Amino acid sequence: MSIDSIPVRVAAIEAVAPMIREFRLEAIDGSLPAFSPGSHVQVAMPGEQREIRNAYSLCSDPRETGSYRIAVRLQEDSRGGSAFMHSQVSVGDRLQITPPANFFAPAWHARKHLLIAGGVGITPFMSYIPELERQGADFELHYLYRSSQTGAYRDELMHRLGQAFNGYDSDAGVRCDLSVLLSNREPGSHVYICGPESLIEGVRETARALGWPESLIHYEAFAAPEPGEPFKAKLVRSGRAVEVAADESLLEALEREGIEVPNLCRGGVCGQCVTSVVEGSVEHRDDFLSADEKASGTCIMPCVSRAAGNHLILDL
Amino acid sequence: MRMSPKPVQTFRDDFTYSNSPGAIARFPFPFPEDEYRYSVNIEPHVTPGPEGSVYEFLLDIDEHYLSEMAERDIVLKENPQRCLAMPHMDLACWDMIERCMQSLAADYPQHFSLTIDGDQWTWHNRLLNIHDSFTFGDSSTLPLPPMEYMGRQVQGDFALLDQRDGDLFLDAGIVTCPADWSLAFDAGMSFSEWHGPVPMAHEMGVFDRALKYLTAIPVGRPVRRLNWTLTVNARMDTSPETYPNWGTDRASVTADNVGEKVHLRVELQVLDRMPRSNALMFSIRTYLLSFDDLVTNPDWARRMHRVLKTLPPELVEYKGLGRYHDLAVEWLSRFDPAN
Amino acid sequence: MQIDPSIKSRPTYQAPMLEEPAGLQLFVCQPEARGLLEPLYQQCASAQAQWVLADEETGTEALLASLQQMLVNVPVSTRLYVAGHEGFLWDVRNLALEAGLVDEQIQLAPPVSRGRRLFCTHCYTLMEGVEASPHSCSGCGRLLLVRDHFSRLHGAYVGVQINAEDPSELPEQEVLQ
Known part of the structure; x- marks a missing residue:
């Protein structure tokens, strides 16, 4: 990992839902950096074929810097990360994490915060809630889950938040009517969504249909890179060639070959890994580059984007 | 060479401010090449930097500490609106307190100490005889609002930029030694708005690129850049507010007094992500060096001449050098016979 | 001194268009x-x-x-x-x-007049309907250059003393664009 990675020790592991495990990570020396609500860290996992790095939201109180908590849902189609965390990691193990970074911070000037969580998407809100409480902010949590799989922390949250807690267990047939949730809201209400793409899209569409201004809707846009066709990346400066497999990202393939590219979000948001393209067309999948930059074909975000053909030539 | 604070000197009236040989040696001379050009000249502010340099620590405390704090007190007493913090910036102000106190106590243990017991903090600033205990995060337990409390103990101007909707907003700050910008007027502005008056750079796309870079700065990886202008007399407070007091200085430069009157004014600007609020802390640490002191270094003298000689007219105008630019170039030319 | 040709903080206005859906x-x-x-x-x-x-x-x-x-x-x-x-x-x-x-x-909507609100950067007085520069400040009396640098928070343009460097200069007024 990069120079400023932080070694941590797994201090506790707890099943917080049938498919979700919580890991408490302690600093090996000193304390951990303070962080803002909505922050995430990358966790490096030594997988069988290659190192895997996944970003996980911190789900503890930002005031608690003795340890961090993350919660990991076992993905059925895991690319290795969640399966590794669930089956290979034990209490006492050492892991490497990055310092926290944040692309999902609260809008501090909001009049009201509507937090909408789907399944393991509750995690960033576990760091929001203590800070919003400290500031005496007005907020509601709407928590959609399936009790046979997810629903972590719901009892604790129900007791803690009282009226501000709204749970929807689809396994018990309780649905969330988004248009009811989003209707009759006062100005200055900001909505935050963390969950599956379908939930994010559902909230955005409903809000748009109800006339909500876009800038009141916040969501965690980044997700694990989607697979694609394999391709070859040629590197002009080092004269090397890297094969990118269907189930790995270009960034991961470069790292596997020992080529470090600066990066933070690994999800096409932060812009740190932008790399110049010398030749070849790009399938852009990021939220960072402008439409003009994408059309120019001169750069790529290797964390999520891939070759549109069978090769790319990069200025690396 | 590390600098120890010396007794108070003035940045107004009789201008007793002076630089010791050690302070001249560590002056951050800002020109990497002979011709001045615009660039997004941002680089990582990796600390500790070279020992004794202005880059050694996050916050540079030098021989002018007491003088600058005395000057800040005069400015704030005259006009309390030189410091402001919008209500939603409270957490960011505490971020700034934490970052400043922890760095000062770690980097200058002879001057500052901090004791943390849960939320109970005790801060000791031996240079200013400040000894306070307070509850972290509770502004009512401080003797002053948090921005002013911290700002009165660190050299340089500070702004806290709220990050939202992919932009940065100037929502808090303490600005008593600016190079001609007003916090009271620019408060609440977005990144491109408060750079509105800067000529040429917008068209070059400098601010669009810089904004993308700045909004992605992670915690613990501050960046810095140098900015510069010229100031007549060793005046820290060259604000628009007080321009009627210092405007005539510009007309006071003559061929005989360039060396003592004209000062190179360099800002060491540092941008640092605040961990708890996700705001950016923007510190603007100002260094002043008279041309007489500057030309004690022949390389600087030569380069200063070339930079001023090739400075585009738009920038001569923007930096307010019109009345004495030619005099300064002429005076410097004797140190650069080849040009 | 010239009035700045294009300052990015100066707002531009367009004729409003109906936006729907809207509750009100x-x-x-x-x-x-x-x-x-x-x-x-x-x-x-x-x-x-x-x-x-x-x-x-x-x-x-x-x-x-x-x-x-x-x-x-x-x-x-x-x-x-x-x-x-x-x-x-x-x-x-x-x-x-x-x-x-x-x-x-x-x-x-585009303003109905070219009168500007002016913020005196020296005494913070706000003046309405300013149509020419320089303008005499109603608070401190200084002769202000009306610049294009605009604050949305104050809804005002900034005014800076035009002859601070040489108070004997009394520039002629120009009508603002």
Whole structure:
């Protein structure tokens, strides 16, 4: 990992839902950096074929810097990360994490915060809630889950938040009517969504249909890179060639070959890994580059984007 | 060479401010090449930097500490609106307190100490005889609002930029030694708005690129850049507010007094992500060096001449050098016979 | 000194366009600007459209006070269309922002006059309807160069003493663009 990675020790592991495990990570020396609500860290996992790095939201109180908590849902189609965390990691193990970074911070000037969580998407809100409480902010949590799989922390949250807690267990047939949730809201209400793409899209569409201004809707846009066709990346400066497999990202393939590219979000948001393209067309999948930059074909975000053909030539 | 604070000197009236040989040696001379050009000249502010340099620590405390704090007190007493913090910036102000106190106590243990017991903090600033205990995060337990409390103990101007909707907003700050910008007027502005008056750079796309870079700065990886202008007399407070007091200085430069009157004014600007609020802390640490002191270094003298000689007219105008630019170039030319 | 040719903080204005859907369409204007919003109001479904007008006698301050009360109970999907003098446009916008609205839901029509609100950077006095530069400050009496640098928070352009470097200079007034 990069120079400023932080070694941590797994201090506790707890099943917080049938498919979700919580890991408490302690600093090996000193304390951990303070962080803002909505922050995430990358966790490096030594997988069988290659190192895997996944970003996980911190789900503890930002005031608690003795340890961090993350919660990991076992993905059925895991690319290795969640399966590794669930089956290979034990209490006492050492892991490497990055310092926290944040692309999902609260809008501090909001009049009201509507937090909408789907399944393991509750995690960033576990760091929001203590800070919003400290500031005496007005907020509601709407928590959609399936009790046979997810629903972590719901009892604790129900007791803690009282009226501000709204749970929807689809396994018990309780649905969330988004248009009811989003209707009759006062100005200055900001909505935050963390969950599956379908939930994010559902909230955005409903809000748009109800006339909500876009800038009141916040969501965690980044997700694990989607697979694609394999391709070859040629590197002009080092004269090397890297094969990118269907189930790995270009960034991961470069790292596997020992080529470090600066990066933070690994999800096409932060812009740190932008790399110049010398030749070849790009399938852009990021939220960072402008439409003009994408059309120019001169750069790529290797964390999520891939070759549109069978090769790319990069200025690396 | 590390600098120890010396007794108070003035940045107004009789201008007793002076630089010791050690302070001249560590002056951050800002020109990497002979011709001045615009660039997004941002680089990582990796600390500790070279020992004794202005880059050694996050916050540079030098021989002018007491003088600058005395000057800040005069400015704030005259006009309390030189410091402001919008209500939603409270957490960011505490971020700034934490970052400043922890760095000062770690980097200058002879001057500052901090004791943390849960939320109970005790801060000791031996240079200013400040000894306070307070509850972290509770502004009512401080003797002053948090921005002013911290700002009165660190050299340089500070702004806290709220990050939202992919932009940065100037929502808090303490600005008593600016190079001609007003916090009271620019408060609440977005990144491109408060750079509105800067000529040429917008068209070059400098601010669009810089904004993308700045909004992605992670915690613990501050960046810095140098900015510069010229100031007549060793005046820290060259604000628009007080321009009627210092405007005539510009007309006071003559061929005989360039060396003592004209000062190179360099800002060491540092941008640092605040961990708890996700705001950016923007510190603007100002260094002043008279041309007489500057030309004690022949390389600087030569380069200063070339930079001023090739400075585009738009920038001569923007930096307010019109009345004495030619005099300064002429005076410097004797140190650069080849040009 | 020249007046800056293009300063990025200076706002540009476009004729408002109807935005839908909206829970409430508010048309806020000074009397002399009503014509700018009338066609838009006519296009609206009447149930959602509402005028917020200045009373001839009580004037703009009363309008702002009643708007402030009104905004406490409007839907999040409210749209505001504002017309009048430039300073008024930004007063309405800032009041709406305080109530929690965001810029996306507020459209400001091109100002009905070229009179500017001016912020004296020396004594912080605000002056209305300034049409020429330099302008004598009503607070401190200094002769102010009216610049194009604009603050949305103050709804004003900045004024800086034009002859601070040589007070004997008395430049001629020029009409502002």
